[in-house]
Ligand SMILES: Nc1ncnc2c1ncn2[C@@H]1O[C@H](COP(=O)(O)OP(=O)(O)OP(=O)(O)O)[C@@H](O)[C@H]1O
């Protein structure tokens with residue numbers, strides 16, 4: 001019986017049946033005419049049926065439609081809509097359900113966009129990222145991490161970190177992060193093929209709402225470039241100290257000797273004084289060169305630009321070096337296009353020519369030849385210094401512009417060289433946006449070509 005009333009349609013049918021039956025009984029008691037009773041009952045049945053139909057169309061059917069739409073929304077289909085033309089409560093319900101679906105749709109789109117942005121950032125960040133849960137299983141590794149360590153996501157995701165990350169420092173970082181529940185920073189070296197990388201790793205714990213440890217995120221930075229710079233800086237300081245130490249020790253030693261034996265042997269004293277003079281001159285040159293370099297490297301360094309004839313510059317520079325050609329019986333050929341007008345820092349251009357010709361003189365044995373050619377080439381001025389000297393072996397060529405680098409330390413020191421000449425040239429060329437090239441063959445000679453933009457109108 002209860003089953004009958006559970007289904008609304010049965011309830012209505014029984015209701016109609018009861019109303020019709022009760023009316024029939026009442027009428028049969030009150031009126032004896034069966035035709036009238038039958039007509040009344042039929043009309044009553046039709047009215048009730050129409051009422052029922054109206055009720056079904058206006059309430060039951062829309063509610064069913066609304067339920068179906070809500071079901072779709074619950075399933076995640078936020079495009080589902082429910083339309084009801086009237087403005088009654090069902091109409092209002094339809095408007096609200098549609099608004100809800102629209103809002104949910106917008107929220108989902110926003111969420112998707114945020115998730116996409118986040119994953120783009122994570123994937124393209126220049127640091128390697130690894131997400132580990134509280135049990136030590138890897139949940140995520142980003143692209144940078146894969147480029148650092150090779151392999152694919154599948155080789156890491158879902159595995160225990162210590163099974164797939166074969167590095168003691170990484171293990172230690174994870175363990176300390178879990179143990180101390182704070183950020184842990186470590187460094188390690190990593191080899192990929194023959195290349196050596198310096199990696200800094202930071203382990204950061206992740207907590208849930210109740211402040212319980214949920215896992216850790218590992219961030220790995222490639223600090224190879226930084227390390228190289230640090231190493232260069234340390235090398236530079238060590239080199240400067242070494243370069244200063246030698247002449248200072250020598251000056252001090254000879255001065256002490258002179259103080260201990262004042263003027264006994266005049267020739268010896270003169271010889272010592274000459275050494276002291278030579279060494280202090282070397283010191284002066286070294287400090288001058290270091291100052292030039294540091295000025296060139298200053299961030300707010302400004303070129304003093306002017307337009308000048310290259311031929312004039314060469315004529316100003318030559319007297320400084322000419323004597324040395326004669327001393328070493330070197331021939332000097334110069335071919336300079338006398339119409340070339342260059343816009344650049346004149347003093348710096350002079351310095352380039354002096355340093356290059358100075359090297360050519362120093363590293364060319366007696367009776368050798370030196371050539372200086374200055375021509376216009378593709379919107380640039382090409383300064384070419386060539387010699388028939390000792391040359392530079394191939395292995396040394398890439399290092400020739402490093403500060404303090406000398407192919408043959410002993411020989412270069414004898415020439416009074418500090419090993420900074422070419423480093424200065426390279427810096428000057430760079431601040432002029434120019435290029436420098438070197439060709440050399442041992443015992444045949446060396447050719448260095450500097451090219452500077454003819455109109456260097458960029459204010460540095
Ligand atoms: N023309 C050249 N022929 C052969 N070797 C050269 C030549 N120019 C440079 N070198 C090599 O390159 C090294 C670096 O040259 P660089 O001019 O920087 O220093 P330097 O000549 O030793 O000292 P300085 O600072 O006094 O110039 C030299 O020590 C020398 O070994």
Ligand SMILES: [Mg+2]
Pocket residue numbers: 355358359417419420421422
């Ligand atoms: Mg030099």
